Amino acid sequence: MDNQAHNEKQEYNITVYTENQIGLLNRIATIFSRRKLNIESLNTSPSEIEGIHRFTIVIHVTPEVVRKLAGQIEKQVEVLKVYYNTNDDVIWQEMALYKVPTEVIAEKALVERLLRVNGARVVVIRKDYTVFETTGHREETDNLIKVLQPFGLIEFVRSARIAIIKHSEGFNRKLREFEGREPHHDVVENEYLDRKAKGLYDVMYP
Amino acid sequence: MKEKQATELLDAKEATTITGAEALLLALIQEQVDTIFGYPGGAIMPIYDALYDYQDKLKHVLVRHEQGGIHAAQGFARSSGKVGVVFATSGPGATNLVTGLADALIDSTPLVCITGQVFAHLLGTDAFQEADVISISAPVTKWNYQVTDANEIPEVLAKAFHFAKSGRPGPVLIDIAKNAQLQKFEFKGYTPCSHVRSYRPKPIVRKEYIEQAAALINAAEKPFVLWGQGVILGSAEEEFKTFIEKAGIPSAWTIMGAGALPSDHPLNVGMLGMHGNYGPNVLTNECDVLIAIGMRFDDRVTGRLDKYAKQAKVIHLDIDPSEIDKNVKTTVPVWGDCKETLPALTELVEQKEHKEWLQKFKDYEQQEVDAVIREELFPTAGEMTMGEVIQHLNELTGGEAIIVTDVGQHQMVACRYAKLNHTRSNITSGGLGTMGFALPAAIGAKFGAPDRTVVAVMGDGGFQMTLQELGTIMQSGVDVKMLILNNQFLGMVRQWQELFHDRRYSFVDITSPDFVALASSYRIAGKSVNKREDLHEALNEMLTHKGSYLLEVMVTKENNVFPMVPQGSSVSEIRLK
Structure with missing residues (x-):
């Protein structure tokens, strides 16, 4: 991918799996507002798993920015997992x-x-x-x-946009891995680094 | 009597009925907390009432302002490596913590702050001393939580300590409604938390990245290590030293990393960044492999990013994955705890010396000595310089003291020149640059490391921001040496106005009270010196005085800190004058 394409703004669908915790919406929102980024659309509702909420956030940014946003969101201690996808992937x-x-x-x-x-x-x-x-x-x-x-x-x-990720296998298996006292290998693994190694920084699949 | 009771309650096999306030204190005891910095008020009174019975287990230091309390807790955490604990009441008590929270978040300091909150049924009614502390503190905490039922207290406190100290440490705030503090509930003991499903503090260290990093290092001719506070936070000072010694790599530090390697270690080539040393800055743009360890490429370290180390392959070791590729693109990312990654790397690197390369740093150092350092540290005429004060301090402490600095010119001078023999000896507000940090942080640092000498180096501006904490010193009897380098200016801003704003000195001329008389009104001994011949003896008197001491040194008014990487310039464009 050439550099120019890499820096072009486009629409991204950010999917966030979180604990159902008061104040978390605010924490996630400030990650955008702090950078003066406008959220195009935001949906939050219970996921297929009890106690886990799913956010779908639509944002128009460069690949570089969406990667950093995803990293900052996933850093929140009550966030389980963040994915981001282009419109073609959902x-x-x-x-x-x-x-x-x-x-x-x-x-x-x-x-x-x-x-x-x-x-x-x-x-x-x-x-x-x-x-x-x-x-x-x-x-x-x-x-x-x-x-x-x-x-x-x-x-x-x-309504806000809701999006299903084409390549997703769902979150049930992943959650079981998170819940283990000795979390599963994939959980303590850094997918960002994997993507980097493969030169696929801008596209992430669950 | 209570001591026995606390142990009994914690060991009890059956549930006991106690109040939320008491459960909170039992949780603190179980987390090995022994010192709390705080200030009481209406909404936290049940906790203070319970504390009355636990004074033998939990030492409470009454500060003079909540900001002082949280900076003290930061100083405590930084000198001791333990979690700092703060108590404050609702509303203004809690909002006064915000600066300290922001400071602790950006500098990764583990804190647990307990704030009182109005009764749960009054939330949202604009009750007396009600503020939405959870929303206000969300962007400046690693985690926060509002407790409205006493039953939540043991588990929430366990999580609070787990989040504060694990992974990349940070501040946590727990807001407890007054009704939950008063509420009696069935206390079933306290279990520390070690796993939360949504939180992954520690990653698996990926062998292939360690191998790739080692291969780059082994092939490097001009490798250069940059280290930050991560080495200290990870208690990996020994592992770090072993690594650089085996690979023979010149190493430079960020302001937050100072002290992790002794100042006089042969591979310690100095400080990075805007007012760092000449060689480390210039040679950043000449090295072939840059190895960043537990540092985050702050803009004050990198200068202009598009001209930063472009020639180098970059290896970045960090525990926080969001730091990797945030500012500087890495060739090899090593995600992990440096306590684990460094030994793994050491094993794979070849024993080497890079004599010629190290000599380059020494050559630049000589240029810096000739152009800046000699005149700054050993002036023979004219008014006193900040550098010579630090030089005399070094001679007297031998590098054994903890140096706490405030923010501004004196901070840069103290960090550049202070001799540090030990880790956890440099306490400063690095990321946020909080003026007024030093005095309360020094108080906390002394409580955290009571056997060490603690010297707070401050400017005349910063000291006046939190000087109310002299009251804390007076009342607690803590032994803090206060060294005010008075240039009668807000010196760093004045320097920028001189260099970049045509000497238009806009509101940087600051007058000060008689600091010695001020100290004296708090029953603190002190002295002011303005002659070079009196300096050494005055510093000696300060250090040998039994108890706290305030020494004001009148230094030259319009001195500039050099070298300097002007904002927007590349690190290799560092100016010596």
Whole structure:
């Protein structure tokens, strides 16, 4: 990889597995704010394992910066593991909700067709308004706003991004390794150094 | 009576009903804590009430300000290698700790700070002396936690000590709500913590990296070792010495690493960085293999990064993986505890001497002696210099004292010239550069190493930032030698204004009280000297005086510290004048 590509900013998905501890969100947030970096999107919710939370953080930075950020996050004593991936390495989705006057929908068949074309689904129908939802990438959810705007879109909301890492084997096995009193070899191993040795600093897989 | 009780409670097979406050003190006793620096207040009163019964086991030093308390705990930790413990109350008591926490985090000092907090049911109500200490202290602690139930205390304290002292050490803050301190609960004994699943203090040492590092070192013609405080924190001074002696590598230190190798060791070529020695800076850009051990390539050490050691292969030994490749790109990263990595490396390196290469350092040293050092340490006319004060101090202590420094010109001069025979003898605020650090840190250092002479070298500015701690000295009777090098200026800022701001001396002219009279009002002996012929005897009097002593030395007003790597310059562009 040439130097220039190495220093170009791009979108990264940072995945963080943590203990469920009050104040940890603040600790992680300050790692970004301290460097005056804007978090594009942040999702945190319980993972598939009880007591372990999973953060998905989207950030637009250089490979160099994301590597250092990941190192600083993993340094927090209540953080189990950090991965970072480019958009190509993950499957990601955002969910969006749209509130539209019901009378418009009822009167204009066109709208229903538009919604179907855009993969939207009805969540609630009331006399005064109808709520649709859709999931997809940013452009897709953005596009539906444009489509619905002429029909009196009342309210819109979009969730943070969630992302599944393509090469991930999940976190269950890893956690068992962490929990051992004599942690498993892979756990006390520095994956950063491995990546470095292979010249793969900017891409990390679990 | 209580002594027996403490042992009984800790050994008890069955649960005993005690308060959270008492459980906290039992945890401290179990962690071998013997000294606490603190200041009471409303929200920590139950702990102080319990402490009343444990005075024989836990010595409490009443400071005059919480900042003084935490700096004292830092000094204690740095001189003793143990965890420093601080007590402070909620609100202002806790916020006054922030500077010390930031200082301890950046300088990797193990601390456990206990702060009182308002009753849990009052949290978030803007209660009297309520501050959101957990949020405020998060970026300046290795870990922090708020206790609202007494049942949490034993486990949380065990974790606190584990985090503070293991891996890369750092400060931990435990905020305990008043109700948890008062609450009675079933105490089931105290078990120290040695494993937390999310925390990996110690990595496996990777043999292939040790091998690669050894191969680079064995092939090197001009290897150069830079060491930092990691050698001291890892108690690896002996392992370090054995390594450099076998490989015959000239070695230079960061300000935090000073003393890990005696000043007069033949391979000790001096100090790195902005005001470091000439040879180590210039030759950083000439060596072929740079071996960094337990140091973090601070900007004050590296100068301009894109012109830093570009010709060299870099080997970096550090216990903190986030330090590797943070500032300087490494060729071979050696992640691990240097107590383990150094012996592994020593085994694989060839016995060598690099005489010609070492001679280069000596040649540069001679240039530095001629251009700077002789005039600084042995002036014959004119006003006194800071360097000559340190030189006389060296003659009198023989390098046996602990030197605690504040921040500024005197700090650079003291660190450059102080003779240190032993490790844990240089205590300074290296990373944060906290003025006002020295006086309280010296108090703590003496408690941490009571058999050693502790000299606090300070400027007239820094001393005035925490001089209230003279009260702590008076009351505790601790023996601290205070040496104020008074140039009647905030000297380092003045130096920069002279060199980089056209001598526009903006607010650096600082007046001082009569320091000797001030000391005297605290029943502390003292003297002020302004003549060269009186200096040696005055220092001797300070060192031989029974008890604390304050000596003010009037030094030349507008002296500059040289050599100097100007900010934004490369280390090889170091200026001798």
